[in-house]
Amino acid sequence: MCRLAAITSNEYFSPMENIVALETMKEGHDGSGMGLVLKDLNGEFRELKDYPILSGICSKDGYRKLEDYMQSLGFKEKHMWSPAIRPVKGIEKRDYYFAKVYQYPEEYLDKPWAEKEDLLMKTRIALRKLGEEDESIVVFSFYPDIITIKEVGDPLTLGEFFGLDKSNLKAKIIFAQGRQNTNYAINLYACHPFFIQGYCTMTNGENTAFVPIREFLMSRGFPGYIGYNSDSEVFTHILHYTRRQLGFPLTYYKDIITPLKDTEIEKRPDRDALRLLKASLRMLTIDGPNCVIGFTPDGTCFMVQDSKKLRPGVVGGVKGKYALMSEECGLDRAIPDRDRSKDVFPMKYDMVIVSPGAKEVKVWNQLHG
Amino acid sequence: MEPATWLDHNHQLSLKEFPYIIRWRDDRCKRCGRCTAVCPVKAIEPGIQAQRIVYSEAPTPTPMVTKRIVHVVRQVTDINRYCTGCGTCTLVCPNEAIEPEYNPQHKFLHFKNKGGDAYKRGGRRNDPGTSTLDRLKFTRISMLTDPALDAGRHEFRIRTLLGRILPPEKLPLKDENGKLTLKNDTFIPPVREIYPIMIGSMSVGALSPPMWEGLAMGVAYLNEVMGMPVVMCTGEGGVPPRLLKSRFLKYFIIQIASGYFGWDEIIHALPHMVEDPCAIEIKYGQGAKPGDGGLLMAYKVLKLIANIRGVPMYVDLASPPTHQTKYSIEEAVAKMIQSMSMAWGFRVPVYPKISGTKTARAVLNNLARNPYAAALSIDGEDGGTGAAYNVSMDKMGHPIASNIRECYLDLVKQGKQNELPLIAAGGIGKKGNLAANAAALFMLGASAVSIGKYIMQAAADCFGDEMNRCNLCNTGRCPRGITTQDPKLYRRLDADKVAERVVEVFKAADTELKKIFAPMGRSTELPIGMSDGLSVDDKAIAERLQISYAC
Structure with missing residues (x-):
């Protein structure tokens, strides 16, 4: 089972906190990769919050191609961060790991945010396609105040490899996932967490309804719904589709992926809407077993379970710092000094929502709406 | 030499042309007539046959010949009364004396157009093969x-x-304080x-x-x-x-x-x-x-x-x-x-x-x-x-x-x-x-x-x-x-x-x-x-x- 460690805090913290939590939850072999998404960044990035950051990995050739392409679009590089790589056994170093901060092309400077957002996504997709065949360019995210790091290997070793223990790279929301070795072909694009236009999720478990969901998303006519090297990427896109494209409140994400039974819908005050949602979005129903942890652009974090609650998952912490973990030992490691009696183990109807700034935890119950 | 009329059965069908041939067992049949009565197409009918019987009743073999008339169940060779193999005869037979048997060599479709009427029937495609679904x-x-x-x-x-x-994009819904409601x-x-x-x-x-x-x-x-x-x-x-x-x-x-x-x-x-x-x-x-x-x-x-x-x-x-x-x-x-x-x-x-x-x-x-x-x-x-x-x-x-x-x-x-x-x-x-x-x-x-x-x-x-x-x-x-x-x-x-x-x-x-x-x-x-x-x-x-x- 893949391990999930998300921490949200009102203070900056190091991704090593997530990585040691992953290590605590580790059982058996675990070298299929780790992914980190950092939101609300500290350090040099604090002054660059309005500028998009391109996170990725390149070969030497790919790096040149990437630079040429970005220049041709009119993006001007303002800053670049690279991890201080320390060679460690078992991790094969690639040529360039980077997070590049850009100024928007001039013609976009005064464009509305939605247009800028679409430009960023289209640029990321174009770069992905540019380097996909020879794996010379791998780009994970291109968005303001977001850095994504992914690599194949054991999470703790990777932390050392990237020098994260000594780095000043910190953030207020960090998601980390450690992949178990159930996939044969290890592809960096298959590493969680997945990110699209401010929305991010990571999941454990297999998605048995993957193919119909993927087909439904890909046929929405939205260029960002591509990839799907992992069956879990659809969870991120469903979140994006629910919130950004359809404009539904966050709790309806739960109603879409795990719709209530008809008799249960009748007891909800918004039953007229739910009935329509259930029919129109039935292709997005998941069947689990899945625990999904995500964040939205405003910094809200959440955890939901499949409708049979087949996976573990726990949310706990103190005011100002909460962790959303796939197992309790990870939570104990991340936030040991907390009132454990207030830990929340979401059941099949629950959506645990941690408000931006880790101010409070709310459990929204799908039965009551 | 026999007269030509006895040999000339041209334009008559043999049972071998029929898709089902009735297997009737003389020894089991008690001549109750249920099968012939129930047959939906009258493909079988009661008939009589003259049989030559050799028998011996003396303590030592003393073969004697006699002829007698017996009742039989007979399948007709009229294409309009072909046996469909339904097996209703078998169903009603008290002695398991009769059943239709499929004849893979049949030439039924060659003949089932009497009077220029193309063959009509009910049912399904006659293809016993395994379908793609299976x-x-x-x-x-x-x-x-x-x-x-x-x-x-x-x-x-x-x-x-x-x-x-309705496609999700066209759902008549609006967000009212975090709850979706229907537009009027x-x-x-x-x-x-x-x-x-x-x-x-x-x-x-x-x-x-x-x-x-x-x-x-x-x-x-x-x-x-x-x-x-x-x-x-x-x-x-x-x-x-x-x-x-x-x-x-x-x-x-x-x-x-x-x-x-x-x-x-x-x-x-x-x-x-x-x-x-x-x-x-x-x-x-x-x-x-x-x-x-x-x-x-x-x-x-x-x-x-x-x-x-x-x-x-x-x-x-x-x-x-x-x-x-x-x-x-x-x-x-x-x-x-x-x-x-x-x-x-x-x-x-x-x-x-x-x-x-x-x-x-x-x-x-x-x-x-x-x-x-x-x-x-x-x-x-x-x-x-x-x-x-x-x-x-x-x-x-x-x-x-x-x-x-x-x-x-x-x-x-x-x-x-x-x-x-x-x-x-x-x-x-x-x-x-x-x-x-x-x-x-x-x-x-x-x-x-x-x-x-x-x-x-x-x-x-x-x-x-x-x-x-x-x-x-x-x-x-x-x-x-x-x-x-x-x-x-x-x-x-x-x-x-x-x-x-x-x-x-x-x-x-x-x-x-x-x-x-x-x-x-x-x-x-x-x-x-x-x-x-x-x-x-x-x-x-x-x-x-x-x-x-x-x-």
């Missing part, structure tokens, strides 16, 4: 990387939707939640009263007692008046076809209806006999049928091959859907049924653009019929598997795979694998499947099979009493038993569906389009259906 396997099994579900313990929701489903005055097309296996269109008239009644009772029981929303299509032939005005009408899909039989009565009953029907099916084609209309022979048109259909008694009731008002799909089909929708105030889903064809995608794309089209039902070549030309049944039509798959993938391209449900029919349960065939079709993209022959075989012991056994539905002499209006024949069928079997069939299929879905990790929604769950041991089929090849 070659599909479910190969995506959750076990250790993910826990499989428990078919007996977990909750399964085996339901589907019939009706035009927006038309929301009617959608029914039904069980994904439906009973397909078989008319009152084609079916005998106890058969139709048995199916209807079974469906009502499934809905009201078992909580399974199974629906049934009436076929073209009207609806019994009492049913039209009853609350049970909601379990029925009323069919309108090119003959419009019974529709005067249906329209006049509209003000008295206490429930809307489940849906309206407009029949444009039938998988078993594409391009053919319906035909109810005059001798089936008794008083009850005449009343329900609104016609005189004892006249041939021919439905034309095509709707006479139809001159283009854009114009006439849209109008028909519109008119039927309007008749029920746009509260009832209206959808067309076509026979499987290479042109199905053209029809589909037209319907996809018509916001009132509620579904598309496609009936494949393995479907059944009460009466048709043999050539239509055997040689016309399109297999359902690739037809439904290409239509689904076409919808996927347009992003409309959830808007216009596809109903697959024709050959589901051909070899008895009802649930497996249905599940395979769901995974290829069907939202629901429709069954006809299977339920007749399973619920009323229909003799018919793909070896041209029985297939007498068109003659009104159905030996089981399923497709006849002759009270002497249909009294053999007990409507209560049919109903009981219908319930048993659906209950068992429900369990089997769970046993398929559980190990595949699917329980909360029907796995429509879950093509990664399927494999086939033939590369060409795999490529055509865009599923994996496994061997």
Whole structure:
């Protein structure tokens, strides 16, 4: 089972906190990769919050191609961060790991945010396609105040490899996932967490309804719904589709992926809407077993379970710092000094929502709406 | 030398030309006459034979010869009275003295055109081979990387939707303080939640009263007692008046076809209806006999049928091959859907049924653009019929598997795979694998499947099979009493038993569906389009259906 460690805090913290939590939850072999998404960044990035950051990995050739392409679009590089790589056994170093901060092309400077957002996504997709065949360019995210790091290997070793223990790279929301070795072909694009236009999720478990969901998303006519090297990427896109494209409140994400039974819908005050949602979005129903942890652009974090609650998952912490973990030992490691009696183990109807700034935890119950 | 007349049997058929040869055992037969009395085609008859018998009665062998006249059961060689292999004779024989045996060398079709009449029959395509549906396997099994579900313990929701489903982008919803509410005055097309296996269109008239009644009772029981929303299509032939005005009408899909039989009565009953029907099916084609209309022979048109259909008694009731008002799909089909929708105030889903064809995608794309089209039902070549030309049944039509798959993938391209449900029919349960065939079709993209022959075989012991056994539905002499209006024949069928079997069939299929879905990790929604769950041991089929090849 893949391990999930998300921490949200009102203070900056190091991704090593997530990585040691992953290590605590580790059982058996675990070298299929780790992914980190950092939101609300500290350090040099604090002054660059309005500028998009391109996170990725390149070969030497790919790096040149990437630079040429970005220049041709009119993006001007303002800053670049690279991890201080320390060679460690078992991790094969690639040529360039980077997070590049850009100024928007001039013609976009005064464009509305939605247009800028679409430009960023289209640029990321174009770069992905540019380097996909020879794996010379791998780009994970291109968005303001977001850095994504992914690599194949054991999470703790990777932390050392990237020098994260000594780095000043910190953030207020960090998601980390450690992949178990159930996939044969290890592809960096298959590493969680997945990110699209401010929305991010990571999941454990297999998605048995993957193919119909993927087909439904890909046929929405939205260029960002591509990839799907992992069956879990659809969870991120469903979140994006629910919130950004359809404009539904966050709790309806739960109603879409795990719709209530008809008799249960009748007891909800918004039953007229739910009935329509259930029919129109039935292709997005998941069947689990899945625990999904995500964040939205405003910094809200959440955890939901499949409708049979087949996976573990726990949310706990103190005011100002909460962790959303796939197992309790990870939570104990991340936030040991907390009132454990207030830990929340979401059941099949629950959506645990941690408000931006880790101010409070709310459990929204799908039965009551 | 014998006279030429004794040897010249030219233009007489030998039994070897017949598809079934009666094996009658002289030593077992007690000459009760049941078999000859019951034979629906009079293929056997009592006869007499002069036999030369050598016997000895003395203490030492003293052979003596005598001639005597004995009674025998004889198969006739008249092509119009060919043995259909139904086996009713075997069924009634007290001594197991008689049974028809299939003759693989027969030349039946060479001769079954006496008087220039092309061979007509009921039944299905005479192809006993394994269909594509039966070659599909479910190969995506959750076990250790993910826990499989428990078919007996977990909750399964085996339901589907019939009706035009709005795309999410067009839902009339607004966000009011974090709650979605409906915007006023927006038309929301009617959608029914039904069980994904439906009973397909078989008319009152084609079916005998106890058969139709048995199916209807079974469906009502499934809905009201078992909580399974199974629906049934009436076929073209009207609806019994009492049913039209009853609350049970909601379990029925009323069919309108090119003959419009019974529709005067249906329209006049509209003000008295206490429930809307489940849906309206407009029949444009039938998988078993594409391009053919319906035909109810005059001798089936008794008083009850005449009343329900609104016609005189004892006249041939021919439905034309095509709707006479139809001159283009854009114009006439849209109008028909519109008119039927309007008749029920746009509260009832209206959808067309076509026979499987290479042109199905053209029809589909037209319907996809018509916001009132509620579904598309496609009936494949393995479907059944009460009466048709043999050539239509055997040689016309399109297999359902690739037809439904290409239509689904076409919808996927347009992003409309959830808007216009596809109903697959024709050959589901051909070899008895009802649930497996249905599940395979769901995974290829069907939202629901429709069954006809299977339920007749399973619920009323229909003799018919793909070896041209029985297939007498068109003659009104159905030996089981399923497709006849002759009270002497249909009294053999007990409507209560049919109903009981219908319930048993659906209950068992429900369990089997769970046993398929559980190990595949699917329980909360029907796995429509879950093509990664399927494999086939033939590369060409795999490529055509865009599923994996496994061997």
